[in-house]
C-alpha cells in the first residue's frame with residue numbers, strides 16, 4: 001500500500017536484502033534493476049534525472065515536492081533521462097511554472113523510465129545510509145500484480161557498479177564543437193565572450209552545463225568520445241584538456257582513459273582540468289587509487305574546504321566512488337576536502353596546471369560558488385601562452 005493511503009499499489013521497489021516498498025507507479029510501466037542512491041537537493045530533479053553520471057542508478061529524492069516545476073527541454077543535461085528511475089514521497093504534482101512544457105509523469109513515460117510515489121523516503125534513506133547503496137529492482141504494473149520473490153531475485157541479480165564501465169554507453173558517438181554559453185552568470189562575473197583557448201573535452205558522460213561553463217570562460221570547445229586516444233586528443237592542437245564527469249567505476253573506464261591521460265601528461269605541458277569521474281581518473285593516472293563509498297554524496301549543499309584559500313564552498317555533488325587521499329603520491333597536493341566526511345574533493349599536481357575536483361562546479365542544479373575553477377583553467381592556458 002502506498003505510504004499513508006488505502007490505494008492498491010501499482011509499483012514495487014525491492015531491495016536485495018528482501019525489504020519491499022509498495023507505492024504508486026508513474027512514468028512507463030516495466031521493471032528495471034539498478035543501484036539505489038538518495039539525493040538531498042531541493043531543486044533540479046530534471047537535471048538530476050538527465051545527468052549521465054546517474055546511469056545504472058535509481059534516485060530517491062529526499063525533498064518531497066517533486067514535479068512542481070514540470071519539465072522543459074532547456075534543462076536537460078543530455079537528451080534523455082539517464083537515471084534508471086525515481087523514488088519520491090508524494091505523487092508528482094501538476095506543474096506550476098512558466099517554463100514548463102510538459103509534466104514530469106508524461107515526460108518519464110515518453111522516455112521509458114519508471115517512477116514510484118507514496119514511499120516513506122525517510123525510512124528508505126535511513127536504510128541506504130545504514131546498509132550502503134543497495135541493489136534494487138523497481139517495477140510498475142498498472143494492474144498491481146507483483147511477484148515479490150521474483151523482484152528480490154532480480155535485485156540480487158544486479159551486479160553493481162564496481163568494475164562497470166558505463167561511460168562508453170553515454171558518451172557521444174562522434175566529436176562535435178560546443179559554443180553555447182551559460183544563461184545565468186555568477187555574481188560579479190563578466191562573461192568572457194570571445195573564445196580564446198582551444199580545449200578538447202573528453203566526454204565520459206558530460207553534463208551540458210559543464211560545456212556551457214567552459215565556453216563561458218573563453219574556451220573554444222571540441223568534444224571527443226570517451227575512447228579518444230592521446231594522439232586523437234593532441235591532433236586538435238589544444239591549449240588545454242578537459243576530463244568530464246560520467247557514470248560507473250573510474251577504474252573500469254580508466255582501463256582505456258588512464259593511458260590516454262598519462263600520455264597527455266607525459267608528452268605535453270598542457271593544462272588539464274577534470275570534474276568528478278574526470279577527477280577520479282586523473283588521480284588514477286597520477287598513481288592514486290579510488291574506492292567505492294558506502295552511499296556516496298548526492299546533493300546540492302555539500303560544504304567543501306579549499307585548502308589554498310581557506311574558503312568554504314557550497315557544492316553540488318553526485319558520486320559513489322572517491323579518491324583515496326592516503327594513496328596520493330608526493331607530487332600531488334590535496335586541494336579540497338569534504339566538510340561532511342573529510343573525503344578528498346580536489347587535487348593538483350604540485351608544479352603544474354593540472355587539477356581536478358570531485359564535485360560539480362558548473363552547478364545546475366546547485367550553487368554557483370565554484371565557477372572560479374573554470375576561470376582558473378582559462379588562466380592556466382593564458383599563462384602557458386604568455
Ligand SMILES: NC(=O)CC[C@H](N)C(=O)O
Nearest residue numbers: 053245246276277320321
Ligand atoms: N558525477 C560523476 O562523474 C560520478 C563519477 C563516478 N561515476 C562516481 O560515481 O563516483
